[in-house]
Amino acid sequence: MDYSIKMMRLPSPAKLNLFLHIIGQRDDGYHELQTLFQFIDLCDTLDITLTRDNALTLTPTIDGLPSEDNLIYKAAKLLMPFRHDTTFGATIHLTKQLPMGGGIGGGSSNAATTLLALNTLWRCQLSLEELAHLGVQLGADVPVFVMGKSAFAEGVGEHLYPVELETPYYLLIKPNSHVSTGQIFTDKCLTRDTPPIRISHALTLAGHNDCLDVVLKHYPDVNEAYQWLKHYGDAKLTGTGACLFLAFDSLNEAQKVKADTPEKWQSYVCHGLNASPTHDALKQWIKQVDIDDGSEQH
Numbered sequence: 291m292d293y294s295i296k297m298m299r300l301p302s303p304a305k306l307n308l309f310l311h312i313i314g315q316r317d318d319g320y321h322e323l324q325t326l327f328q329f330i331d332l333c334d335t336l337d338i339t340l341t342r343d344n345a346l347t348l349t350p351t352i353d354g355l356p357s358e359d360n361l362i363y364k365a366a367k368l369l370m371p372f373r374h375d376t377t378f379g380a381t382i383h384l385t386k387q388l389p390m391g392g393g394i395g396g397g398s399s400n401a402a403t404t405l406l407a408l409n410t411l412w413r414c415q416l417s418l419e420e421l422a423h424l425g426v427q428l429g430a431d432v433p434v435f436v437m438g439k440s441a442f443a444e445g446v447g448e449h450l451y452p453v454e455l456e457t458p459y460y461l462l463i464k465p466n467s468h469v470s471t472g473q474i475f476t477d478k479c480l481t482r483d484t485p486p487i488r489i490s491h492a493l494t495l496a497g498h499n500d501c502l503d504v505v506l507k508h509y510p511d512v513n514e515a516y517q518w519l520k521h522y523g524d525a526k527l528t529g530t531g532a533c534l535f536l537a538f539d540s541l542n543e544a545q546k547v548k549a550d551t552p553e554k555w556q557s558y559v560c561h562g563l564n565a566s567p568t569h570d571a572l573k574q575w576i577k578q579v580d581i582d583d584g585s586e587q588h
């Protein structure tokens with residue numbers, strides 16, 4: 291297989307936390323969670339090209355985020371020691387669509403997509419479990435994107451149990467606030483003692499988000515959006531916010547509520563997914579490269 295001048299375009303999806311229970315706190319201050327992750331078909335796009343210059347180039351620069359701090363760059367750096375050939379480098383172009391810092395995991399998803407793409411292009415041959423283990427150093431949400439399946443998660447999000455969930459349409463609303471995850475987890479009023487549930491109950495339980503009350507208290511704009519969305523059904527917060535979501539059986543119903551959404555908030559209609567589209571696209575790419583190489587040899 292000739293990977294010498296290969297270019298890959300992969301989607302990098304967002305996630306929702308359908309519920310997020312805080313069941314305790316570790317000695318190092320980190321909170322023990324039980325959460326249900328589902329992907330949605332709202333995605334960034336990464337164009338990754340293999341180079342032979344042992345360098346990493348990331349474009350464009352995101353305002354206020356130096357390239358070295360971008361999780362894409364950090365993920366690529368982590369994988370460098372595993373390259374088949376030390377001349378391998380990469381250029382990566384990010385087309386950002388996902389709102390940042392909204393609890394939908396865009397940065398973690400971009401990191402996971404980078405690990406998956408470069409593992410193939412650089413012929414590192416790491417297993418998904420090994421990539422997830424590397425990725426958790428960058429953020430607790432990276433492993434679920436690496437593994438690529440909707441999952442019930444425990445620990446800080448690294449113990450994953452794949453599950454098949456219903457796949458409704460969602461209306462996703464991004465209030466204008468940027469919620470600080472650290473601030474929410476250090477709030478004295480945060481509920482940290484939700485009784486643990488068994489995985490067998492994860493799919494039947496309505497579930498809740500223990501961060502909701504604290505986020506609503508600190509961020510009036512999120513509170514306003516939540517009170518508004520609640521009129522239409524069981525509105526939920528994803529992660530530590532600021533994004534809110536509501537499930538619908540039909541696309542039409544979701545679009546109707548989107549049309550009513552005040553313009554001051556970004557809103558999106560999307561579809562729940564049980565498998566990450568990154569993995570589907572990567573499989574397609576590998577198949578295509580095999581076909582191309584086969585036809586070149588004849």
Ligand SMILES: C[C@@](CO)(OP(=O)(O)O)[C@H](O)COP(=O)(O)OP(=O)(O)OC[C@H]1O[C@@H](n2ccc(N)nc2=O)[C@H](O)[C@@H]1O
Nearest residue numbers: 319320321393394395429430446447471472475529530531
């Ligand atoms: C809450 C979740 C749920 O999916 O998602 P997001 O809202 O970020 O999407 C994640 O677990 C977010 O994990 P992660 O992305 O690693 O958190 P960071 O932003 O690095 O955390 C910022 C700070 O929050 C605290 N923190 C974070 C996670 C956790 N389980 N317990 C904590 O106490 C720590 O003090 C940490 O330094």
Ligand SMILES: Nc1ncnc2c1ncn2[C@@H]1O[C@H](COP(=O)(O)OP(=O)(O)O)[C@@H](O)[C@H]1O
Nearest residue numbers: 360361362390391392393394395396397398400
């Ligand atoms: N590629 C990236 N995309 C988005 N955010 C990134 C990226 N790399 C680093 N970050 C940083 O991570 C923070 C959290 O981003 P994101 O994953 O979008 O939100 P959340 O963790 O709330 O779901 C951003 O505010 C930004 O500073």
